[in-house]
Amino acid sequence: MNKFSLDDSSVVVVVGSGAGGGTVSDVLSNNGINVVCLEAGRRLDLTEIVTDEAGMFGKITWLDERQGSGIAPPPFPVWNCKTVGGTTMHWTATGIRLQEHEFSAQSRYGAVKGTTLVDWPLSLAELEPYYSVAEDRLGVTGTHGIERLPESNNYMVFKAGAKKCGYREINTGNLAINSKPRDGRGSCLQLGFCTSGCATGAKWSTLYTDIPAAERSGHFELRPESMAVRVNHDGKGRVTGVEYLDKHGQGHTQSARAVCIAGNTVETTRLLLNSQSDQFPRGLANGSGQVGRNYMRHVMASLVGVMPGQVNQHRGAHQAGIIYDERYHDDGRGFFGGLLFETVSFTPESMARFLRPGSWGRPYTRLLEQYDRMAALLIVGEDPPVETNSITLHPTRKDQYGLPVPVVHYEHHDNSRKLLRYGLDRGRRIYEALGAEQVLELVDVFPATHNMGTARMGDDPATSVCNQWGQTHELDNLFISDGSLFPTSGCANPTLTIIALALRQAEYVASLLRSNSI
Amino acid sequence: MDIARREFLQLTVNLALVSLGGHSVADDTPGWHGGKVLSDVVYQLFPHERLSRDVYMQVTEQLGDSIGQSAELTAMMNNAMEVLSGNSQENWFALSERGKTEAIEKIQHTPFFQFVLNEALSGVYRHPLTWELLGYEGSSLEFGGYIDRGFNDIDWLPD
Ligand SMILES: Cc1cc2nc3c(=O)[nH]c(=O)nc-3n(C[C@H](O)[C@H](O)[C@H](O)COP(=O)(O)OP(=O)(O)OC[C@H]3O[C@@H](n4cnc5c(N)ncnc54)[C@H](O)[C@@H]3O)c2cc1C
Ligand code: SF4
Numbered sequence: 028m029n030k031f032s033l034d035d036s037s038v039v040v041v042v043g044s045g046a047g048g049g050t051v052s053d054v055l056s057n058n059g060i061n062v063v064c065l066e067a068g069r070r071l072d073l074t075e076i077v078t079d080e081a082g083m084f085g086k087i088t089w090l091d092e093r094q095g096s097g098i099a100p101p102p103f104p105v106w107n108c109k110t111v112g113g114t115t116m117h118w119t120a121t122g123i124r125l126q127e128h129e130f131s132a133q134s135r136y137g138a139v140k141g142t143t144l145v146d147w148p149l150s151l152a153e154l155e156p157y158y159s160v161a162e163d164r165l166g167v168t169g170t171h172g173i174e175r176l177p178e179s180n181n182y183m184v185f186k187a188g189a190k191k192c193g194y195r196e197i198n199t200g201n202l203a204i205n206s207k208p209r210d211g212r213g214s215c216l217q218l219g220f221c222t223s224g225c226a227t228g229a230k231w232s233t234l235y236t237d238i239p240a241a242e243r244s245g246h247f248e249l250r251p252e253s254m255a256v257r258v259n260h261d262g263k264g265r266v267t268g269v270e271y272l273d274k275h276g277q278g279h280t281q282s283a284r285a286v287c288i289a290g291n292t293v294e295t296t297r298l299l300l301n302s303q304s305d306q307f308p309r310g311l312a313n314g315s316g317q318v319g320r321n322y323m324r325h326v327m328a329s330l331v332g333v334m335p336g337q338v339n340q341h342r343g344a345h346q347a348g349i350i351y352d353e354r355y356h357d358d359g360r361g362f363f364g365g366l367l368f369e370t371v372s373f374t375p376e377s378m379a380r381f382l383r384p385g386s387w388g389r390p391y392t393r394l395l396e397q398y399d400r401m402a403a404l405l406i407v408g409e410d411p412p413v414e415t416n417s418i419t420l421h422p423t424r425k426d427q428y429g430l431p432v433p434v435v436h437y438e439h440h441d442n443s444r445k446l447l448r449y450g451l452d453r454g455r456r457i458y459e460a461l462g463a464e465q466v467l468e469l470v471d472v473f474p475a476t477h478n479m480g481t482a483r484m485g486d487d488p489a490t491s492v493c494n495q496w497g498q499t500h501e502l503d504n505l506f507i508s509d510g511s512l513f514p515t516s517g518c519a520n521p522t523l524t525i526i527a528l529a530l531r532q533a534e535y536v537a538s539l540l541r542s543n544s545i
Numbered sequence: 546m547d548i549a550r551r552e553f554l555q556l557t558v559n560l561a562l563v564s565l566g567g568h569s570v571a572d573d574t575p576g577w578h579g580g581k582v583l584s585d586v587v588y589q590l591f592p593h594e595r596l597s598r599d600v601y602m603q604v605t606e607q608l609g610d611s612i613g614q615s616a617e618l619t620a621m622m623n624n625a626m627e628v629l630s631g632n633s634q635e636n637w638f639a640l641s642e643r644g645k646t647e648a649i650e651k652i653q654h655t656p657f658f659q660f661v662l663n664e665a666l667s668g669v670y671r672h673p674l675t676w677e678l679l680g681y682e683g684s685s686l687e688f689g690g691y692i693d694r695g696f697n698d699i700d701w702l703p704d
Binding site: 389 | 589590591593646649667671675676678679681682685686689692694695696700701702703
């Protein structure tokens with residue numbers, strides 16, 4: 028295992044070991060570039076990943092104080108992880124690509140009031156090769172000849188209802204979950220604990236793929252329980268190192284030749300804003316004032332159908348299938364952008380918490396007693412960028428590190444309300460077509476799981492933070508490597524795109540380093 | 546939502562996270578009555594007739610531990626008990642189910658109620674006996690997963 032000294036200014040510092048940071052670390056180190064990865068969370072031993080939802084929540088979830096406003100749940104606006112592997116521990120592993128038109132949202136949808144819709148500075152064609160590599164690395168089912176997962180009860184209900192509604196593009200999804208042993212990991216046993224880390228390792232997570240691969244390169248040091256608090260710079264438009272606190276609260280500064288930040292939107296924003304200086308009074312790389320703005324989280328809601336027979340949706344992988352038919356843009360629907368239906372499952376506790384939040388008493392427990400007959404799906408829709416949806420720093424409240432608490436503000440745009448209504452109405456028919464006794468709508472109850480947009484890419488430094496490589500416009504050797512980069516959200520779950528962008532970025536960073544350009 | 550309430554919700558999240566120490570509410574704490582009233586309140590919140598009352602008692606014990614750790618929560622509980630039952634066990638148990646519901650409705654917008662509701666929810670719905678009642682089978686890792694144990698056994702769907 029490598030150890031790099033704090034004053035070694037030849038290393039690239041990567042902040043975060045999740046989807047983005049794990050990928051960048053792996054690719055750079057395996058290209059012979061020395062990498063130090065600072066990760067705020069602990070490294071779990073694989074035996075610590077157990078099938079106990081509440082126990083795992085305490086072990087891997089980001090629980091430091093945050094505040095939500097608007098419709099973002101006040102005490103817990105965002106659900107992500109603080110552990111080696113990041114939110115690839117919680118994720119349900121749907122790995123799908125954006126569609127071509129989603130890269131040119133403004134050209135396709137037009138200028139829409141109240142949004143900051145733009146086109147991406149790169150096209151699907153440019154990202155395709157990286158998508159393909161990403162799918163291969165993750166072992167995404169339904170790609171590269173990898174068999175899809177078998178059909179589960181929850182999926183079969185979903186599919187049967189969807190067919191009755193005339194939908195055609197339905198399958199068990201593109202999942203970064205092994206249907207057969209692959210890449211040294213076993214196959215899915217249908218445990219149904221995907222959001223608690225996967226005890227079999229069938230589900231892809233950087234904890235047991237990219238991070239060990241980086242370690243084997245001989246060019247990588249992981250520093251867990253190391254919270255980056257500030258990125259330093261010189262007077263010449265270059266970052267010089269990262270200040271962090273170790274598990275004892277002791278401060279250190281790791282020198283760096285380049286820095287890649289992949290803290291997952293909220294933390295990436297916070298780190299940039301906290302790194303303000305005389306030269307960057309609004310925060311590092313924030314001359315445009317766009318850092319922390321245009322925060323997107325997808326239009327998300329669930330439907331729970333109380334079916335005429337047993338479903339037992341808890342048995343098996345959470346995201347066990349997708350209906351793709353509604354993902355296209357269609358001017359005739361009265362809103363722009365598309366949506367996906369994906370299956371989802373809930374434990375009794377999460378069902379009781381989200382089915383009718385705040386409810387109690389006998390009518391509610393009677394409903395919950397239908398648990399074994401409940402089928403559930405998730406609606407994931409395109410969420411337009413809105414400048415006032417934002418991540419900012421609380422003016423006075425500090426967390427245990429002494430850092431200002433992040434405030435996450437989110438409101439639906441009108442278009443999202445229309446898309447949501449449409450999705451709920453169409454989705455409800457899926458279960459009604461099979462004789463559901465009732466269909467419950469779970470709207471505006473979930474913390475965000477998909478986070479995008481707060482350091483958007485673009486060609487114009489006045490209206491964006493990074494260029495198409497995720498390189499900040501203002502500091503040549505500072506890169507953003509997570510969902511913050513997305514100029515618009517599309518309706519696909521974001522992680523495969525985060526990884527494709529990270530692969531493309533890592534290649535670019537390696538070439539800049541080799542040619543001594545940074 | 547005002548700041549005080551937000552902070553309170555944060556507190557409930559934090560409280561749910563700290564591993565709870567050995568303190569507990571003493572039997573002679575006003576309003577506690579050995580937890581019988583509180584336990585019945587927990588039952589009224591999530592009444593499952595076929596669930597053993599032991600589950601509610603266990604959840605109440607945990608609740609009592611958290612309340613006992615905070616002077617603020619203890620004071621809030623005493624207030625709540627005053628509103629619910631005039632601090633009398635007899636009064637409370639003399640109420641019909643409807644009467645109990647109405648009494649609880651009077652406190653349902655207080656931070657204390659939100660705290661109790663949150664704790665009761667996790668306590669009741671994390672309990673293995675509740676899982677059994679609802680048909681949730683929990684971990685299957687030790688049996689090799691659901692892959693050969695009914696993940697695809699549905700038999701009532703149309704062809
Ligand atoms: C329940 C759930 C289900 C999901 N399912 C899917 C899905 O099916 N498909 C999909 O595409 N996406 C899914 N997602 C989203 C997916 O997990 C994220 O998009 C992805 O993990 C983001 O990658 P990232 O690298 O940006 O951040 P993360 O994976 O969250 O990694 C960020 C890491 O940075 C660390 N960090 C943050 N700040 C600092 C700091 N200052 N110093 C040091 N370290 C820091 C964090 O501890 C964390 O480990 C899901 C998310 C959740 C919560
Ligand atoms: S269902 Fe499959 S992917 Fe999910 S936790 Fe179980 S083994 Fe892992």
